[in-house]
Amino acid sequence: MVVRRVLALALAAAAIAAPAGAGDVRAAPTMTARVAPQSVGELLVTFEFDEPAPLFIFQRSGVVRGTGESWRVGHWKVETPGVALRRIGLHDALVATRGNRLPREVKVRMTPFTGLLTAEYTPVVRFTDGTMAIFSDHFAMRPAPTVEAVRALGADINALPNYRGGNALVRFEASDLPLHHRGRERRSVRLETPAYVLVGDVEAGGSEDIATVIDPGLPRWLARQLTEEVPEIMALYRRRLGERSGERPELIVAWNGAPKQRVSLGGSVVGDTIVMQIEGAMLKTPSPTAYGYARQFIAHEAAHFWLGNTVGYGPPGEAWTTEGGADLIAQRVAEMIDPGHDSRPVIEQAIEDCARLSADGALRTAPERHGQDVFYACGAVFTLAAEAVEKKRGGDLFTFWSRLLEENREDGTVSVADWLGAMRKAGGPREAVEIIATMQETGSRDPRARLIQLLAHVGIHVKSDAEGRLRLS
Ligand SMILES: [Zn+2]
Incomplete structure (x- = not known):
């Protein structure tokens, strides 16, 4: 059996750090994105820009795997007049189309994008019951002086001039759908560093060492093995490696369905959160080989909570x-x-x-x-x-x-x-x-x-x- 690991991102800390100019954490955020899930099929995001600029660009502008196109442009609906969403060079941007300054508040409606991007975090990981894990940092933006400056820019957005305000802030707000983060239900979640936030009726399991959130559609044998062994691995690490720095880790596992011809175990890590997307009809019956891959991935990434994050x-x-x-x-x-x-x-x-x-x-x-x-x-x-x-x-x-x-x-x-x-x-x-x-x-x-x-x-x-x-x- 072929087990393909489709995505193994362990992005270096530097790649997810706040951009230059955002050094003063006490400063008011340069922008805030308020993410309000309206239903499992719709998100309403209100961007608030606290610095005058003709355009703001997204801090991450990965493209759709396979097509190389923007996953935002053409899919997001900007509701505020005088604002357009555009691809400029390697970057997605919100641009003022009237005057030389973006309105202070811009509302955008979108259907959750669940496809894979090239070398970038999946925007929304969806469970079979509709629960969504939404990646916060795809809403973080920074100001840019001109369209030309963005067009001339390579992948590194830090080449743009510094800005005055503090880190971009992403706030999730509960609606009819509850929010979950790190194993607890919350009314709102406020993030300055990238994270996945869960939206939906989630049953979090796990232990004091790790919260586990597992798609109810995941084959039972696999869910059972992960539920039993992952907390055991974490407890063993804690006993043998000592205290770790950081928040309570979280493991999110989604079942992407049962295509006949392939098995895939994709994983990514952001901060202290491990996300896996698993699919394949062959996994409906127990497969020690496939389980071994999943466990090795999780155990390796969890070891980084000590070797990597603590030191x-x-x-x-x-x-x-x-x-x-x-x-x-x-x-x-x-x-x-x-x-x-x-x-x-x-x-x-x-x-x-x-x-x-x-x-x-x-x-x-x-x-x-x-x-x-x-x-x-x-x-x-x-x-x-x-x-x-x-x-x-x-x-x-x-x-x-x-x-x-x-x-x-x-x-x-x-x-x-x-x-x-x-x-x-x-x-x-x-x-x-x-x-x-x-x-x-x-x-x-x-x-x-x-x-x-x-x-x-x-x-x-x-x-x-x-x-x-x-x-x-
Ligand atoms: Zn590693």
Whole structure:
């Protein structure tokens, strides 16, 4: 069976931070969007602009996957006279068509858009019972000086001149339909950072560690397994990794139906919220493979609530500390709660991938050469080595990371130097630490041989099988 992960966005914190000019949080917001769901089929959004400008542009202007078109223009209905919704270059904008200033208040009506966008959050994730999870940040806007300035703009909206007001504010207001956020029903939700807000009669489950909101249409076996295991994973993380920063996390799982020919498990993460959209007729009967994918995705992203959110990594070339850490932790937690889970194939694949992907230079400069894949693979292998060191003195991977978290909680960053220092302090052999440091700083001409040596130094033996693939012995 083919399990396709259609969307795995873990957007870097920088990409979702407030734009330049919004530094003073005490300033009145430069704009406010009031989102009032009228029914499951209609949203009324009132934009209030507190700075004079001929146009405001949306902070996110992703396009529809497949067509490359705006999902707003042509679909949203602007009710306020003298205002038009337009695509200008790479950006959607509300533009004054009379005079040189947008009216202070602009009303827009829209049908919830549930399609997928390219490398951008799904605007509305809809459950089979009509419940909607609405992404707040698609309503956040900022002023622009002229249409020409926007047309000349690349994807980075921070290239526009600063504005005076504070962060854009998005307010959800309950109507006949109740609002839910982080496991509680609310009259209104006020957001300065991106989040999904639920609209509808939601039955939130979960635990003190995580709120879970699951589509009633999701196949029962899958809903049951997620409901049982996700709170267990979170409790285990809390016990073993300590306090985390941030609000109570939320898991939202939607069932997108049962097409015969495909199975898809799509996931995205925004702040402390994990959203999954799942579909496929084959999932109507239990599939351990599909469940394994869903659990690995959730366990990896939930590990980032500690490794990633509570402490971050340093510069982009050091992302393997938290990516590899989250990947191996997700495997270990799966073993702890599911005796049937076997991490070995995933780990062997990581060794292969690291050997292949790191052959072209230092990890430090990998982001300039290619994507993040090398960090998952090499990070998992290095983490495996640190875990082996820790095990020799009675600990495990969680011991290693809980110490890193404790020691770096205050400055908020676990750099590669911090990570290597922790491995050394735990009794890691000098040769092993040096192999990792060299792959980080200068790279290796034969990473395959280096990885075999690295693991041998910590007592893990790897051999090539008949096809030349590396196997843990
Ligand atoms: Zn990750």
